[in-house]
Amino acid sequence: MATERGWWVSPVVGVICWLCLVVSVSGIGANWGMQTSHPLPASVVVRMLRENGFQKVKLFDAEDGTMNALKKSGLEVMVGIPNDMLATLATSVKAAEQWVKANVSDYINGGVNIRYVAVGNEPFLETYNGSFLQSTFPALQNIQGALIKAGLSSQVKVTVPLNADVYQSSSGRPSDGDFRSDIRDLMLAIVKFLSDNAAPFTVNIYPFISLYSDPNFPVEYAFFGGSSSPVVDASATYDNMFDANHDTLIWALKKNGFGNLPVIVGEIGWPTDGDMNANIQYAQRFNQGFMTHIATGQGTPMRPGPIDAYLFSLIDEDEKSIQPGNFERHWGIFTYDGLPKYQLNLGTSNSGGLVRAKNVNYLDKKWCVLKPSVNLDDSRVAPSVSYACANADCTSLGYKTSCGDMDTRGNISYAFNSYYQKNDQDDVACGFSNLATITNKDPSTGSCRFEIMIEADSGISCTFWQIRDQGVNLLLFVLVQLFLTLL
DSSP: BBBBBOOOOOEEEEEEEHHHHHOOSSSSSSEOOOSSSSOHHHHHHHHHHHHTTTOOEESSSHHHHHHHHTTSSOOEEEEEOOOGGHHHHHOHHHHHHHHHIIIIIHHTTTEEHHHEESSSSTOOOOGGTTTTTHHHHHHHHHHHHHHHTTOOTTOOEEOEEEGGGGESSSOOOOOOOOGGGGHHHHHHHHHHHHHTOOOOEEOOHHHHHHHHHHHTSGGGSSSSSSOOOOOEETTTEEEEEEEHHHHHHHHHOOOOOOOOOOOEEEEOOOOSBBTBBHHHHHHHHHHHHHHHHHHOOOOOOOOOOOEEEESSSSOOOOHHHHHHHHGGGOOOOOOOTTTSSOOOOOOOSSSSSOOOOOOOOOOOOOOOEEEEETTTTTTHHHHHHHHHHHOOOEEESSSTTTTOOOOOOHHHHHHHHHHHHHHOOOOOGGTTTTTEESSOOOOOBBTOOOOOOOOOOOSOOEEEEEEEEETEEEEEEEEEEHHHHOO
């Protein structure tokens, strides 16, 4: 989940680095999330993945349209099982077998190259307060049993994507790494099970979160290319957090007898908005630094060799929960409509840069803004803005964000337009008690982009109509797709 700041090199060095990337990176993957109000058509995303040279994709569930678009695409697929399904799969072998048939066997027979099943997603996060401690391992066992029964266990491996908070080091040195004391026995049981079934350990590593959570965290240590305060651990020197965090896991595995267990970096990245440290410059710097770092094929001090990784994430998701922070909706290396946010050399194409999505259909070039005649002291303004932001996306507004330099009128207009676009430019969605008006003049300024929404894929998004009259708000939820199916 992340984005970074500027990374520049001379043309000669750039050519050399590009050649290194092409030679050394066997294949970089991407996380493709679906928590968006207006998803790009799956076929458009699959084409974008291929044209950018991605060889692997990680999904958080097995949505039918997405899986069908991946048929005969040549992309390796890690398909996920949401956490809310773990309890059912843990208690029912039959449910696990049915899930594997519907979401693995049938798609493989149809031409989808499924290589992994991700059982849950960071189920042991401390913020979950143990909600999935009892169900994750039994679900993992039942899914593995179902894969064996289906004759797929050699081709498809199980794994559990885990946050890096499942291990720790009391001293800060990787060599003191071990699994978290409250889940250590459970982790060792899972690790042994993965090892017995020739399956990998999957970990999500986020230096950005450390920077976000700790104001004293050394900024340079989050990036690649050297730090003035490296961590020295016996003969190993760590000048970036990724290597140190990764090797803390390797040490935890090694000291418990599983030093050779394969490790996949399931998520790594940097957000571009929603926080003072989440911006395009830092995102580019981090992601390009990571790509250049793994291009050497040298790995980390404790685990030399190629690193298997999936960037987080492919596309912004405007409906992700912002409980962890406003940055959660801005992890994509592409915007919601498939535009590259910055130059990033994945080492997979001749252009050396990202290729935008093709055949994207937009709504009309019009925006909803605050009427110039409205007095900012009007009592209707504050509740209107609150309503718009609660039902759309205002995470680009705030201190040192992409739209943080606008005046009050600009902020209000941004909120109104976000709601208007999310509701497919319905005229009623630009009412706001007669405070707003529709304009054909783009109000975007500097780094702040006032979006024009894309046409929703297959009618997935719902339209929310707002009618305000005499201070009474009536919210009509119109289930468009359901209505159409009933005609």
